Amino acid sequence: MAARVIDSSGLESLLTALRRSGYDLIGPTVRDQAIVYDHVSGTDDLPRGITDTQEAGHYRIEERSDESLFGFNAGPSSPKDHLYPSHDELFSARREDGRIRFTATVHPNSPRFAFIGVRACELAAIAIQDRVLLGTEAVDLGYSSRRAGAFMVAVNCVEAGGTCFCDSMGTGPRATEGFDLVLTEVTPGAEYVIETGTSRGAQLLASIESLPAGPAEEQRVECGISNAVRQMGRRMETDGLQALLVDNPEHPRWDQVGDRCLTCGNCTMACPTCFCSTTEDRVTLDGEALRSRRWDSCFGLDFSSLHGHSVRASARSRYRQWLTHKLGTWHDQFGMSGCVGCGRCITWCPVGIDITEEVAAMRGQVS
Amino acid sequence: MLPRSFRLTAKSQETPDTFTLVFEDPEHGEVRFRPGQFMMIYVFGVGEVPISIAGNPHKTHDLILTVRGVGAVTNAICALDPGMVVGARGPYGSGWPLAAAKGRDLIIVTGGIGIAPLRPAIIETLSRRDDFRDLSLIYGARTPTDLLYKDDLLGWESSADIDVEVTVDRASSEWWGDVGLVTRLLPRVRFNPPNTAAFVCGPEVMMRVVARDLTARGVPTQNVYLSLERNMKCAVGFCGHCQFGRDFLCRTGPIRSFHDLAERMRVDEI
Amino acid sequence: MSLQSLQETAPLLTAMSIDGIEFLESVATEIQFPKGALIFDEDQTAGAFYLIANGKIGLEVSMLAREAHLIETLGPGELLGVSWLFPPYRWSWRARAMVATDVVAFDAEKTRRQCDKDPDFALHIYRTVAEEAVQRLHATRIRVLDLFPGSES
Numbered sequence: 001m002a003a004r005v006i007d008s009s010g011l012e013s014l015l016t017a018l019r020r021s022g023y024d025l026i027g028p029t030v031r032d033q034a035i036v037y038d039h040v041s042g043t044d045d046l047p048r049g050i051t052d053t054q055e056a057g058h059y060r061i062e063e064r065s066d067e068s069l070f071g072f073n074a075g076p077s078s079p080k081d082h083l084y085p086s087h088d089e090l091f092s093a094r095r096e097d098g099r100i101r102f103t104a105t106v107h108p109n110s111p112r113f114a115f116i117g118v119r120a121c122e123l124a125a126i127a128i129q130d131r132v133l134l135g136t137e138a139v140d141l142g143y144s145s146r147r148a149g150a151f152m153v154a155v156n157c158v159e160a161g162g163t164c165f166c167d168s169m170g171t172g173p174r175a176t177e178g179f180d181l182v183l184t185e186v187t188p189g190a191e192y193v194i195e196t197g198t199s200r201g202a203q204l205l206a207s208i209e210s211l212p213a214g215p216a217e218e219q220r221v222e223c224g225i226s227n228a229v230r231q232m233g234r235r236m237e238t239d240g241l242q243a244l245l246v247d248n249p250e251h252p253r254w255d256q257v258g259d260r261c262l263t264c265g266n267c268t269m270a271c272p273t274c275f276c277s278t279t280e281d282r283v284t285l286d287g288e289a290l291r292s293r294r295w296d297s298c299f300g301l302d303f304s305s306l307h308g309h310s311v312r313a314s315a316r317s318r319y320r321q322w323l324t325h326k327l328g329t330w331h332d333q334f335g336m337s338g339c340v341g342c343g344r345c346i347t348w349c350p351v352g353i354d355i356t357e358e359v360a361a362m363r364g365q366v367s
Numbered sequence: 368m369l370p371r372s373f374r375l376t377a378k379s380q381e382t383p384d385t386f387t388l389v390f391e392d393p394e395h396g397e398v399r400f401r402p403g404q405f406m407m408i409y410v411f412g413v414g415e416v417p418i419s420i421a422g423n424p425h426k427t428h429d430l431i432l433t434v435r436g437v438g439a440v441t442n443a444i445c446a447l448d449p450g451m452v453v454g455a456r457g458p459y460g461s462g463w464p465l466a467a468a469k470g471r472d473l474i475i476v477t478g479g480i481g482i483a484p485l486r487p488a489i490i491e492t493l494s495r496r497d498d499f500r501d502l503s504l505i506y507g508a509r510t511p512t513d514l515l516y517k518d519d520l521l522g523w524e525s526s527a528d529i530d531v532e533v534t535v536d537r538a539s540s541e542w543w544g545d546v547g548l549v550t551r552l553l554p555r556v557r558f559n560p561p562n563t564a565a566f567v568c569g570p571e572v573m574m575r576v577v578a579r580d581l582t583a584r585g586v587p588t589q590n591v592y593l594s595l596e597r598n599m600k601c602a603v604g605f606c607g608h609c610q611f612g613r614d615f616l617c618r619t620g621p622i623r624s625f626h627d628l629a630e631r632m633r634v635d636e637i
Numbered sequence: 638m639s640l641q642s643l644q645e646t647a648p649l650l651t652a653m654s655i656d657g658i659e660f661l662e663s664v665a666t667e668i669q670f671p672k673g674a675l676i677f678d679e680d681q682t683a684g685a686f687y688l689i690a691n692g693k694i695g696l697e698v699s700m701l702a703r704e705a706h707l708i709e710t711l712g713p714g715e716l717l718g719v720s721w722l723f724p725p726y727r728w729s730w731r732a733r734a735m736v737a738t739d740v741v742a743f744d745a746e747k748t749r750r751q752c753d754k755d756p757d758f759a760l761h762i763y764r765t766v767a768e769e770a771v772q773r774l775h776a777t778r779i780r781v782l783d784l785f786p787g788s789e790s
Contacts, residue, residue: 138603276607283412317636332613513787548776
């Protein structure tokens with residue numbers, strides 16, 4: 001289906017139609033002075049006229065001079081927070097008739113999410129998590145059920161933030177796959193070019209009022225995306241990166257970054273692809289045992305504990321593990337990089353460690 | 368991912384802190400496994416740990432585990448009484464590559480509780496002894512009291528099918544076996560290095576020393592297999608805890624060739 | 638006596654010159670120790686060194702009131718005794734046959750004198766003894782790490 005144009009009431013109709021189809025809308029909204037993914041009911045909940053400024057260790061929201069609904073970049077949360085939540089029940093167990101009866105936590109009623117305003121880098125991150133969690137030998141049931149039901153309304157970035165580098169990672173700023181519908185905000189807060197990625201997206205689009213997009217609108221989409229490419233605050237050189245990291249475990253840069261890293265794990269929490277987890281077991285007062293999964297971080301000392309000591313005791317080794325996995329051994333395991341260039345780890349690092357700078361330093365391009 | 372319920376049917380004390388436990392699942396029956404694979408054992412409300420299967424691979428009705436009580440979950444397992452139940456899921460992981468040892472001399476070198484994942488491999492090799500040439504077991508422990516499977520050892524020692532060398536780090540003059548590092552016993556067993564496979568399991572430092580010694584004697588690095596140990600939560604490649612370079616050891620390990628591991632094993636805190 | 642049967646298993650004899658073998662044969666004596674026999678004891682003069690043909694020898698340290706503690710065991714082909722080569726030529730440990738054991742004993746003083754006369758022979762002796770000592774040192778260092786879990790002896 002060719003590109004169409006909708007106005008702000010068309011966008012409202014789109015969200016209403018999704019809600020009426022039973023979707024739980026998850027979109028960007030302002031909370032705690034940040035733009036996060038949360039439940040939204042309509043365009044009024046979107047961050048109208050709000051943008052963010054991002055730098056290493058720096059994030060602020062501020063007012064824009066226009067009414068743009070999507071005039072900001074990746075915030076501290078990502079669709080991961082809803083598709084692969086930080087805490088998820090795995091099973092319950094009861095002692096019955098001389099045995100333990102295990103019951104897998106089922107997710108039949110788990111909400112069908114419609115994600116609004118998902119960026120290209122985030123779609124790429126979801127594709128990575130699909131590869132990890134929907135494997136051939138094992139499937140994360142919770143992720144699988146939430147993922148299967150999800151509807152994706154993507155947004156092409158027409159502006160890029162200070163820590164963005166999706167262009168050099170080949171994941172954006174244009175959304176190319178993994179969406180049902182994709183919007184480009186061609187007139188801030190007023191006019192959106194909308195394209196379809198799936199038949200259900202097309203079906204939904206057909207149910208709301210839209211006009212055909214002409215060459216002028218399509219031109220403005222291209223301009224917007226080119227603008228975002230020009231604005232990329234960072235870039236990462238990916239050629240030979242896998243070998244560079246894997247072959248240099250004793251590079252002096254690891255000591256240097258290890259001295260700065262607080263091992264707080266913020267980068268892994270904010271990262272849309274980090275998937276590590278641990279398990280928790282507890283027993284309720286009525287004798288039921290529950291097992292749940294909770295996000296974990298390779299920056300934690302406990303993460304690698306073995307017989308009372310940690311394999312990775314130093315900050316240096318934990319940072320090295322994270323970066324070498326993310327950009328190196330991830331390829332061996334999943335046939336792709338674990339980084340989508342969203343810049344969250346740079347923005348949310350309390351000491352401003354910059355993944356692109358670390359890579360450049362490993363290459364000898366930074367003193 | 369969901370455990371099955373297993374009932375403890377028998378329990379024997381191997382050493383002051385180590386027990387061998389026999390479980391069965393009357394509802395679903397056997398657990399088929401390859402020697403070297405492990406199970407995730409769940410203690411009601413306490414937690415889950417990976418434990419190597421120590422039983423006979425041909426007697427799959429019984430799930431046999433040897434467990435040393437060192438943490439909350441393993442202590443809870445060791446404290447079980449017959450009739451009590453646990454959850455178990457698996458088996459997981461790569462087994463010992465018996466096919467790679469076929470037609471060769473096979474040396475099994477173990478230390479401490481590292482003999483547990485090798486017990487099924489020893490039983491299996493003895494059950495088809497003609498597939499292998501010279502077969503030897505070198506087993507090291509801290510003291511004679513700490514030796515596991517003493518009955519098995521006596522049986523194997525009296526068999527002409529396998530050369531058994533047992534050594535400890537410290538002993539009184541009562542001890543009939545050897546005292547010294549496992550590698551000191553390598554000259555005592557018969558093997559033709561270029562046509563030898565080795566299965567090694569024990570503390571990582573011991574495995575490094577053994578692997579280096581074997582390869583220095585001419586055993587190809589591709590034929591030396593080690594079983595690594597790392598923290599493990601899920602056993603299906605989701606939790607990330609068992610990562611060792613490019614491997615999640617639960618999926619592509621824990622047994623890998625020294626050829627594949629040597630470079631990574633030189634990196635501290637990898 | 639002939640050392641031919643030991644030449645395959647004992648590193649001290651492999652690659653030794655024919656002259657060297659002939660000399661060692663001239664100072665060699667075969668000895669059979671029954672199980673439990675004391676071969677040498679701490680602080681005695683190290684008048685000989687031994688190659689083990691069969692059996693097993695334990696190096697012990699006396700623990701006074703307690704039974705002796707085994708430090709290391711030696712088996713076929715292995716060299717028993719290093720102290721004979723270095724002043725003050727006294728044994729550091731006690732050596733006892735743990736089973737019936739056949740050894741070949743070599744006169745230490747004559748061997749030392751031969752080393753003074755024949756640099757090639759001396760090089761071979763010192764080199765193989767040093768290699769053996771280094772291997773034992775490495776193994777001892779690993780044991781110092783106390784890698785295996787378990788109880789006290």
